[in-house]
Amino acid sequence: MNSKRYTITAALPYANGPLHIGHIAGAYLPADIYVRYLKSKGHDVAFICGSDEHGAAITLRAKKEGKTPQQIVDENHTIIEKAFADFGIDFSIYHRTSSKIHHETAAAFFTDLHQKGAFTQETSNQFYDEEQQQFLADRYIIGTCPKCGFDGAYGDQCEKCGSTLSPADLINPTSAISGNTPVLKETTHWYLPMNRHEKWLTEWLDKGTLDGKPHHNPKQWKKNVIGQCKSWIDNGLQPRSITRDLDWGVKVPVKGGEGKVLYVWFDAPIGYISATKQWAANNNKNWEDYWKNPETELVHFIGKDNIVFHAIIFPIILKLHGEFNLPTNVPANEFLNLEGNKISTSRNWAVWLHEYLADFPNKQDELRYVLTSIAPETKDSEFTWKDYQARVNNELVAILGNFVNRTVVLTHKYFEGKVPELNSISVEAQNVLEQIGTITKNVENLITQFKFRDAQTEAMTLARLGNKYLADTEPWKLIKTDEEKVKTILHIALQICGGLATIFTPFLPKTATKLAQFLNISLDEKLVAGHQINQPELLFQKIEDEEIETQIKKLSTREHAPLLQTPLKKIKPMKEEITFDDFTKMDIRIGTILTAEKHPDADKLLKLTVDTGIDTRTIVSGIAQHYNPEEIIGKQVSVLVNLAPRKIRGIESKGMILMAENTEGNLAFVSPEKVIDNGGEVR
RNA sequence: GGCGAGGUAGCUCAGUUGGUUAGAGCGCCGGAUUCAUAACCCGGAGGUCGAGAGUUCAAAUCUCUCUCUCGCUACCA
Numbered sequence: 001m002n003s004k005r006y007t008i009t010a011a012l013p014y015a016n017g018p019l020h021i022g023h024i025a026g027a028y029l030p031a032d033i034y035v036r037y038l039k040s041k042g043h044d045v046a047f048i049c050g051s052d053e054h055g056a057a058i059t060l061r062a063k064k065e066g067k068t069p070q071q072i073v074d075e076n077h078t079i080i081e082k083a084f085a086d087f088g089i090d091f092s093i094y095h096r097t098s099s100k101i102h103h104e105t106a107a108a109f110f111t112d113l114h115q116k117g118a119f120t121q122e123t124s125n126q127f128y129d130e131e132q133q134q135f136l137a138d139r140y141i142i143g144t145c146p147k148c149g150f151d152g153a154y155g156d157q158c159e160k161c162g163s164t165l166s167p168a169d170l171i172n173p174t175s176a177i178s179g180n181t182p183v184l185k186e187t188t189h190w191y192l193p194m195n196r197h198e199k200w201l202t203e204w205l206d207k208g209t210l211d212g213k214p215h216h217n218p219k220q221w222k223k224n225v226i227g228q229c230k231s232w233i234d235n236g237l238q239p240r241s242i243t244r245d246l247d248w249g250v251k252v253p254v255k256g257g258e259g260k261v262l263y264v265w266f267d268a269p270i271g272y273i274s275a276t277k278q279w280a281a282n283n284n285k286n287w288e289d290y291w292k293n294p295e296t297e298l299v300h301f302i303g304k305d306n307i308v309f310h311a312i313i314f315p316i317i318l319k320l321h322g323e324f325n326l327p328t329n330v331p332a333n334e335f336l337n338l339e340g341n342k343i344s345t346s347r348n349w350a351v352w353l354h355e356y357l358a359d360f361p362n363k364q365d366e367l368r369y370v371l372t373s374i375a376p377e378t379k380d381s382e383f384t385w386k387d388y389q390a391r392v393n394n395e396l397v398a399i400l401g402n403f404v405n406r407t408v409v410l411t412h413k414y415f416e417g418k419v420p421e422l423n424s425i426s427v428e429a430q431n432v433l434e435q436i437g438t439i440t441k442n443v444e445n446l447i448t449q450f451k452f453r454d455a456q457t458e459a460m461t462l463a464r465l466g467n468k469y470l471a472d473t474e475p476w477k478l479i480k481t482d483e484e485k486v487k488t489i490l491h492i493a494l495q496i497c498g499g500l501a502t503i504f505t506p507f508l509p510k511t512a513t514k515l516a517q518f519l520n521i522s523l524d525e526k527l528v529a530g531h532q533i534n535q536p537e538l539l540f541q542k543i544e545d546e547e548i549e550t551q552i553k554k555l556s557t558r559e560h561a562p563l564l565q566t567p568l569k570k571i572k573p574m575k576e577e578i579t580f581d582d583f584t585k586m587d588i589r590i591g592t593i594l595t596a597e598k599h600p601d602a603d604k605l606l607k608l609t610v611d612t613g614i615d616t617r618t619i620v621s622g623i624a625q626h627y628n629p630e631e632i633i634g635k636q637v638s639v640l641v642n643l644a645p646r647k648i649r650g651i652e653s654k655g656m657i658l659m660a661e662n663t664e665g666n667l668a669f670v671s672p673e674k675v676i677d678n679g680g681e682v683r
Numbered sequence: 684g685g686c687g688a689g690g691u692a693g694c695u696c697a698g699u700u701g702g703u704u705a706g707a708g709c710g711c712c713g714g715a716u717u718c719a720u721a722a723c724c725c726g727g728a729g730g731u732c733g734a735g736a737g738u739u740c741a742a743a744u745c746u747c748u749c750u751c752u753c754g755c756u757a758c759c760a
Binding site: 011034058144222223224226227228229230231232234235304305307308332335337342372373374377378379380381382384386387390391393394395397398399401402403404405406407409410413414432453454457460464467468471472474475476478538542591604605620622623624626648657658659667 | 685686687688689690692694695696697707708709710716717719720722723724725731752753754756758759760
């Protein structure tokens with residue numbers, strides 16, 4: 001087998017919170033399995049990961065907790081790094097983007113591309129806090145989420161419903177620093193004109209060719225990855241801002257970049273490169289071998305939320321630079337749900353890795369097995385504690401653990417723990433020995449195709465084969481009549497155990513090591529007759545009902561309030577004082593909704609006709625997610641009738657229905673407490 | 684609304700370029716067995732393959748319409 005060189009990356013976790021099982025199942029565990037397999041085959045692998053430590057979410061949190069951003073990321077980096085180490089994800093290096101070497105690398109990358117004319121500069125209006133005299137990063141703007149109505153949504157994302165937002169989307173934006181209403185002010189940023197790269201990207205994704213030369217086999221890429229990238233390209237790629245007005249991050253290293261830093265899309269993926277540099281320096285290697293030698297395979301393991309960054313944006317950056325390899329595959333997984341709901345950091349609906357490790361000490365492989373069994377490789381999948389228990393008890397304990405145990409126990413019982421001779425080999429026995437090789441081959445093929453779930457299932461069939469072989473040959477009966485045959489049987493059963501140790505190494509590294517210890521061999525050593533094996537312990541313990549119930553209870557009784565943040569201001573501050581005249585400019589009347597129907601081109605809008613007493617008019621209102629059209633017909637509501645008409649999604653809306661909103665973002669009509677004639681004034 | 688990915692046995696999932704009675708593991712039921720963590724082994728039941736229509740000698744597999752889930756994206760008080 002010829003040895004190749006691989007650079008394997010796993011998505012950089014954001015250093016703003018701990019890891020949960022969704023992260024593990026989606027990216028880190030498949031990557032780890034792949035890497036352990038490659039290493040076992042003698043390949044040269046750099047397995048790269050690290051904390052993504054920049055961004056406004058961290059500065060904001062630092063400000064709130066009265067710490068420096070560095071303190072925040074130091075804390076989280078330590079927690080995450082430890083959880084990975086305890087769980088047994090075997091990174092070559094777990095690095096961090098706040099390091100000096102990363103800042104230098106990212107800045108140099110920017111400078112290089114800037115000199116090549118790869119960027120454009122654009123001036124736009126951004127929110128600016130006049131009191132603090134600074135531009136507000138998306139995260140620094142808090143307002144009402146337009147999707148779910150949550151009152152503490154950030155300018156880039158709503159932590160409640162998870163929607164991706166832009167600051168202009170927010171209703172009633174306020175500055176997270178001062179609480180003031182921000183103003184729009186001009187600022188200039190660097191953009192990556194992705195539209196320039198559509199042509200070669202399309203060819204690269206469709207045919208797997210780069211500059212006309214074969215690069216990778218697109219058939220091995222997952223459908224969801226190709227599909228989403230094509231979708232983006234078909235809709236036309238847009239120039240994308242790669243700098244931000246913020247003081248925490250990699251400083252923009254060119255003229256005019258004062259007070260600006262590189263944005264995450266640009267900064268974080270380069271973290272893979274800087275981490276590799278650090279690792280190479282520590283281990284006396286040449287990092288360029290892992291990024292610039294075209295023989296080296298580059299594979300990014302990520303979740304589906306990261307697809308376009310790794311399969312479009314980062315490749316553009318790498319190709320612009322000109323010396324770097326592009327990924328030969330980007331195996332993105334879908335999402336893992338938990339007990340019927342989406343995993344949510346902010347709602348604390350998650351199984352945290354560090355908590356699992358504390359609650360289930362030395363059960364890393366049990367979690368690895370279950371998460372691989374249900375890995376969301378082709379669609380979202382679901383983790384339940386009952387399923388965890390069933391898989392551990394019925395598969396790991398009953399099939400794998402039990403086979404190893406019965407084989408080793410029988411060997412001790414009949415042959416004092418010495419591997420017996422392989423005597424005459426029957427056809428069946430020969431068949432079984434061949435199966436060990438066949439199954440091993442199958443598992444390897446599946447791993448190289450990134451089908452880890454299938455690969456693990458196939459590995460399990462070797463243990464099934466072992467159990468069946470023992471049941472078929474019944475050595476416990478035969479021992480009374482034909483000891484020579486029993487020797488052969490147990491020899492073969494022990495060979496299966498040896499095969500299991502090898503085959504499960506990438507999936508269950510601790511178990512494989514333990515099994516090798518029972519057999520008293522190293523993992524690449526063959527068992528020979530006469531070899532003394534050790535007394536076994538149990539490979540796996542059953543998971544009792546109480547343990548599972550405890551976990552389920554823990555999930556359901558835990559505080560589901562946001563874990564990481566509470567909005568700074570639940571109740572918005574009073575607006576500036578106005579005069580009575582200002583108030584009387586608004587003409588608010590009581591009207592009755594006559595008809596209501598869904599807006600044909602929008603999910604959240606209803607098209608209403610309202611009798612205002614003055615007239616009957618059309619009003620478009622964004623309440624479709626709160627009310628069904630049928631239920632509101634005939635309802636009396638308050639209407640701002642003298643608001644300038646405006647076209648909303650193609651339909652002219654004349655006036656506005658007044659809505660009251662609670663802190664959860666639920667809307668309610670402001671209706672008169674008893675029936676009032678239409679046209680009645682509100683004052 | 685647009686785009687992408689999905690909807691196959693109770694659960695987690697396979698089903699290659701359309702081809703005989705639709706598969707696997709686990710669960711369930713029955714049998715056999717006792718070396719083993721009441722485990723293993725054998726057998727069985729369970730699916731109008733999201734719905735409908737079409738193409739075809741033949742469709743889970745191709746086309747169209749609809750529907751539900753997830754993601755991206757648009758609109759919005």
